Amino acid sequence: MLNKIKEGLKVSKGEFTEIRVEKAQRTNIKYEKEKLMNLDSSEEIGGIVRTLVQGGWGIATFNSLEEIPEKAKKAQEVGKEVASHLNESIKLADVPLEEDEVRSDQQRDFREVALEEKRDTLKAYNREMLDYDDRIESTKAVYSDSFRELRYVNSEGTELYQEIPDITMLLMAIAKGDKNNVQTALDSIGEASGFELVLDREEMAQDVASQAISLLSADSVRGGQYTVLLNPKLAGVFIHEAFGHLCEADHFYKNDRLQEIMTLGRKFGPENLNVVDEGFIRGRRGNIPYDEEGVSRQKTYLIKNGKLNSFLHNRETAAKMGQEPTGNARAISYRHEPIVRMTNTYIEKGEKSFEDLIGSIDHGIYAKDAYGGQTQLEQFTFSAGHGFLIEDGEIGPMVRDVVLTGNIFKSLENISGIGNDLDIIGSAGGCGKGGQMPLPVTDGSPHLRIEDVTIGGR
Numbered sequence: 001m002l003n004k005i006k007e008g009l010k011v012s013k014g015e016f017t018e019i020r021v022e023k024a025q026r027t028n029i030k031y032e033k034e035k036l037m038n039l040d041s042s043e044e045i046g047g048i049v050r051t052l053v054q055g056g057w058g059i060a061t062f063n064s065l066e067e068i069p070e071k072a073k074k075a076q077e078v079g080k081e082v083a084s085h086l087n088e089s090i091k092l093a094d095v096p097l098e099e100d101e102v103r104s105d106q107q108r109d110f111r112e113v114a115l116e117e118k119r120d121t122l123k124a125y126n127r128e129m130l131d132y133d134d135r136i137e138s139t140k141a142v143y144s145d146s147f148r149e150l151r152y153v154n155s156e157g158t159e160l161y162q163e164i165p166d167i168t169m170l171l172m173a174i175a176k177g178d179k180n181n182v183q184t185a186l187d188s189i190g191e192a193s194g195f196e197l198v199l200d201r202e203e204m205a206q207d208v209a210s211q212a213i214s215l216l217s218a219d220s221v222r223g224g225q226y227t228v229l230l231n232p233k234l235a236g237v238f239i240h241e242a243f244g245h246l247c248e249a250d251h252f253y254k255n256d257r258l259q260e261i262m263t264l265g266r267k268f269g270p271e272n273l274n275v276v277d278e279g280f281i282r283g284r285r286g287n288i289p290y291d292e293e294g295v296s297r298q299k300t301y302l303i304k305n306g307k308l309n310s311f312l313h314n315r316e317t318a319a320k321m322g323q324e325p326t327g328n329a330r331a332i333s334y335r336h337e338p339i340v341r342m343t344n345t346y347i348e349k350g351e352k353s354f355e356d357l358i359g360s361i362d363h364g365i366y367a368k369d370a371y372g373g374q375t376q377l378e379q380f381t382f383s384a385g386h387g388f389l390i391e392d393g394e395i396g397p398m399v400r401d402v403v404l405t406g407n408i409f410k411s412l413e414n415i416s417g418i419g420n421d422l423d424i425i426g427s428a429g430g431c432g433k434g435g436q437m438p439l440p441v442t443d444g445s446p447h448l449r450i451e452d453v454t455i456g457g458r
Helices: 002-011 065-083 115-130 202-216 232-247 256-261 315-321 354-359 408-413
Strands: 016-032 035-053 056-062 099-102 136-154 159-176 182-191 224-230 275-278 299-304 344-347 363-376 379-391 394-400 403-407 415-418 423-426 431-433 436-439 442-445 448-456
Touching: 002 016, 002 065, 002 136, 016 065, 016 115, 035 065, 035 115, 056 065, 115 136, 115 159, 115 202, 136 202, 159 202, 182 202, 182 379, 182 423, 202 379, 202 394, 224 232, 232 275, 232 299, 232 344, 232 363, 232 379, 232 408, 232 423, 232 442, 379 408, 403 408, 408 415
Parallel strands: 099 159, 224 363, 344 442
Antiparallel strands: 016 035, 016 136, 035 056, 136 159, 159 182, 224 448, 275 299, 275 344, 363 379, 379 394, 379 403, 403 448, 415 448, 423 442, 431 436
C-alpha cells in the first residue's frame, strides 16, 4: 500500500499533495419493537488525493490502490482548473513532519465477536424494555461498530498509520398513557473501545423504560424565566452546539457578524469559566492523536478565565488568520475532504458541589439530558430529555416538555455556578456540518447553573 501511495506522490506536480487511504469494517443492528429491522456487516477500502495547485485544491477519490497514480494526475488537473477561478490563493500553515503508528486498545475486539452474539445482546436489552411495563408501547434498540484503519502520507514527508475503533448503542422506549399521552425516553453510549462497552447494560435498559413511564404522569413545565441547573449531558451539548461551532474558524472568517462579536480577549463569562476542545483523550469516540491532515491534535482553550482565547483551525484557516493550526481537520470518511470540526469539547470543572449549586435556588428547573435542538448564530433552542422543579433548594416533581431558548452570549454571562463533577460523555449519533454526518464527538461539563433562562411550556 505504502509503495502505491508514494508512487502517487511522485506523479503529482502540485505544490502540496496528500493521500489518505481508509480500510473500514462495520456492523449495524436495529430492533424496532420485537422486529429485527437491520442486521448487516460490511467492509470497504478507499481513499482520497488532495493536491494544492497554484493555490487551488484538486480532489479525487478512489476505491482501488491501483488507481492512485491516475487519481493523483486527476486531482492535479482539477486543482489547476479550480485555481483559475479563485480570487485568493489558498495557503497552508507550516506544521512539523510526523511519523507514527497508533494502535487501538480494546479489551474485547468487536471484530472477533460473532454477529449472532451482537444481535442477541441487543435483542435482550430490547426485550428488557418491552417487558418493563404494559404501557411500553414500542421500543428501538440500535447497535453499531466500526474499525477504521487510516494511512496518511503527504509530500512534505509525514507518514501516519492510525486505528480507530468506534462502538455505540442507543436504547429508546415509547410509553402510552391515557388519551393522546405518548412519552419517549432514550439513552445511548459510545466510545473508542471494544465490545465490553455494551455488556451488562440491563440497568440502562430498565432506566430508559422507567423514565418513559414516569413522564406519563409528569406535568408540562410552565413557561417563564428560571434559574436553571443543567446536568453534565445537557450542559455538554449546550456548549458544543451553541458555542463550539462559533469557534470553528472556517465558519468564523466567512461571517461578518461573528467577526464583530468574537474578538479574542473579549469577556464572555465568569472568570472561572474555561471551555476546552481537547483533540485526543484515549478511549473517547473518534479519537486519534493526529487529524486528517496529519497534524498533531491539540488541547485548545476556546474560553480561558472567562475570555475568548482561541479558534479551532485546519492548516488553511490557520494560514488565513495568521494563527497556529490546532489539529481540527476532520472528515467522516475518505469520500470527504477534511473541514474544521470539534473533537472533545467540554467545560472544565469548577469548585461547587451539587448541593451548593442547587441549595441557593429558590425557584428553578433542574434540566437533564438532551433530545436535540437548533442554533441560529448566537440564538439557541434545546429540548431537555426531562426536568424537575426546584423549590427552596430541593428537587421537586418531574416536569416534561422542557425547552430552553436564549442568546448564547447572554447565557454565558449569566452562569452563576460551575460544579466540581466534570463528566465527558460519548453517545450514539454524532455532529453534522457541511454535509458530513455523523462525525463521532464527545461533549462534557460539570453541572452548570445559569440565571434567567427562558423555558418554553404551557
